[in-house]
Amino acid sequence: MKLPKFLIADNSDFPDDLYVVHTEFPRFILNVEEEEVEWFDELEGEEEEITNEVNHLIQQAFDFCDDEIDKYEEEEE
Secondary structure, eight states, rough: OOSSSSEEOOOOTTOOOOOEEEOOSSSSEETTTHHHHHSOOOOSHHHHHHHHHHHHHHHEEEHHHHHHHHHHHHHHH
């Protein structure tokens, strides 16, 4: 099965939170509301390289979330 790179998730136990799941390496869940990240994979390499990659992936996750919300709001209009 081919999975999308990012998925939107929510949970009724945390009704105020919205999550983005990154399904590729390095896998993580971003809590959009709290701006917290839970990593499932260990990152290895030089610190500067890891920091740049992490920042880029997290920004992509926020951008994905914004795009999905915009699409949802457009459908409701």
